[in-house]
Amino acid sequence: MPLEKEKFMLYAKKYPNKLFVQKQNNHRGIKIKSSHELDFNSSGTFIQEYIDNPLLIDGYKFDIGVYTIITSINPLRVYMYNGDILFRFCPEKYEPFDANNIDKYVIGDDYLPTWKVPSLKKYYVDQGASMKVSVESHLKTLGKDATKIWDQLEDAIRVVCLEKESKIKNLMSNYESKTNFFEMARFDFVVDDNLKVYIMEVNMSPNLSSAHYPQNRLLYEQVLFNLFAIVGLTHFERKQDSIKMAVSMKNIVAYPKSCDEMNCQITCQSENCKLCYPCMDNETKIHLTNAYREHIDRHDCKRVFPPTFNTKLIENSEDLNGLSPKTRLMYKWFKGKCMSDPEWC
Template sequence: MGFAASVLITICAAAGLEIILDLYFWDTNVKKQGPSDNPGWSSIRYKVYPDINATDNHLRHVILLLEKMGYKQAPIYDSDWDLLWAHEYPFLNASLSLQKVLYHQIVNHFPGIGFITSKVHLSTAALPFMPKAFRLPTQKYDFLKYAENNPDLLFVEKHNNHRFINIRSSSSINLNSSNSFIQEFIQNPFLVDGHKFDIGVYVVLTSVDPLIIYIYTGDALFRYCLAKYYPFDARDVDKYVVGNNYLPTWKVHSLIKYYTTLGGSMQATFDAYVKDQGMNPSEIWLQVEEIIPQTILSKIHEISNKLKMYQSGIFFELLRFDFIVDDALKVYLMEVNMSPNLSSAHFKKNSLLYDQILYSVFNLVGIGSSLKNNRQKLHNKEEIVTSDKNIVINLNNCVRHLCHESCTTKECELCLSCLNVNQVNILKKAYYEHLHKIDMKRIYPKPVANPENFDIEAEVRNLSTKNAWLARWYYWKCKENRSWCQ
């Protein structure tokens, strides 16, 4: 064997020994610093409020999906948690210390959301797409004037402390009743096989200021009244009230061929039925997408003021907007539900709907991020998904106006060099949501379909400063990358 060959063998052997030693020490260190010993490897933690027991079914889908994603449940008053899933409004419970929530902790409600989920607050807000409503006895004279001008109307009478309702004419209502309200009854509902129904649309609010709203497009919840609407009898609430034991889509005769035989969703099934009647269901969904932002905007100042008390943390809101439709396809908003029902205990076939809604929500807001399945320390973890370069838009404009030197002109408001830390975080969050929206569709700021035919300045003219700023950013993202257009 020559000298050169001997040297080569020696070098290779030394290198091999070094690799073996490196692998040994890596393996030893990993075993020593595994999940049980190294806090950096511990599981992400969720907690539920109020605490639940093993027989509770209302959060079953939530908990099963969280645990599939690697979350472990923490005690309710433990301060070490990543997600708080509250089925009830949690901000009145001082022991939860939510005003001290940390920057990475996620809460599934916004402070002040009750301004739109309280039926009395909402129905008496004089929104044009809600049936006219009055509080008693404070708005008694307003009601009398309205009833005089509309003598053929019927009204729903509801007391705030129970769920029972009555349909009455204006002359039979007790105007001195306290703690109740009355609302105009829509007498000409669109019917499917003679049944009145409501539509539940799932909505996610991810930011308040600026406002960002998504709707779930994978399906909607259709609930049909048990009894046929005609002949109408106000004493039979099953004709006009959707109860817990409602008639599901798969038991409505004319819908079976679409839903059961052909495998359509509830929404696709309904749309097919409407088309069979010679009508256009898109008229309904266009109204829905206009009503939802207007509703939230009507109470946004009250919600924003509540949110100012909470300086850190990540808040979002999953809501269900309930609508009815009249025989001319005009859409009316009836109520907005905080913590909407996600239990399939009563209707097993709704199980997939709830799982898919939650999967989309969890991904959208960061609960389901693949980088969060443990707390392992990872250098620049956030930048792997969203970095500064991902939020940059309109570079030519920024150079033309020398925005790297001065930020005094309006043209520089979206240039990276002129953004403050909070603005950068807002845009990175918006970019993250776009990447992870699954079956969610952003409806506010208004999506742009074709930037060449979209007047962005006309669109933002009546928006708040922050909402207009974000709307312009979305517009430029669409203009530069058509995957951002909707």
């Protein structure tokens, strides 16, 4: 607000019974309101539809936090920490619902942690399972398939990063080096009782302090361990010869047979030839070397984009043409590595 006021009013008119929350950038003062109660002139705020049928566990509403690492913008590479997911529960049960009691639907600093939710404690505490596995195990006892949630989380992260790719890429033009870059964020979601996922917000530089809940220390340490590994902060080699021991040209070649058939050693006019040894420039070699190292060092991280090749993909050329040339090449490179080794899929 207020730039998209007209767009919002059209939506509110179409759905007159919808309720909304209005947020400031500091995430304070959140309260459910009707469209007539919202402040459309307050700058720096945004309005979201309130999901009034949230999925509850033991009567408590919760949100889901997914730690996400962007290791490169152009070409785009995105990973999510897959070792666990942060679950935070409202301190009071959702029913009977009272819009004036924000502890029923807003998750603040004093949220109810997983180990205090009765149906999850037996998995998280007694069996030593992760938050993700604890929730998955509980939902399975209710006949619900939690994989529907995990798939939607991944899709949402991918869509947001692709939509913002061009804007961030333009900002990168201000910097001489295009490879010394990474960003970690936490994507926050809410789930309704039909297992449909809604994105709430993306938090840059998310809080990783366990001062409030010491039990979260291991989760945060593992997030940081995986972050440092995948962005190369734990690499030991410094000299060119030792770097080649880790990644050489033979490791990043992806389409030797196709490259030979396209005669890329004679002409490099085809975009696909840019992935072939005779046509590969030094910048592409650097990007592919970094991508190869990330794949090796990903530990408990899962690649979100380019997508894994056992999910619903961007397969046709029209969709790929919406990406930057470098991102298209990166996508094709991962696909080529997958074709030669399923471990890369």
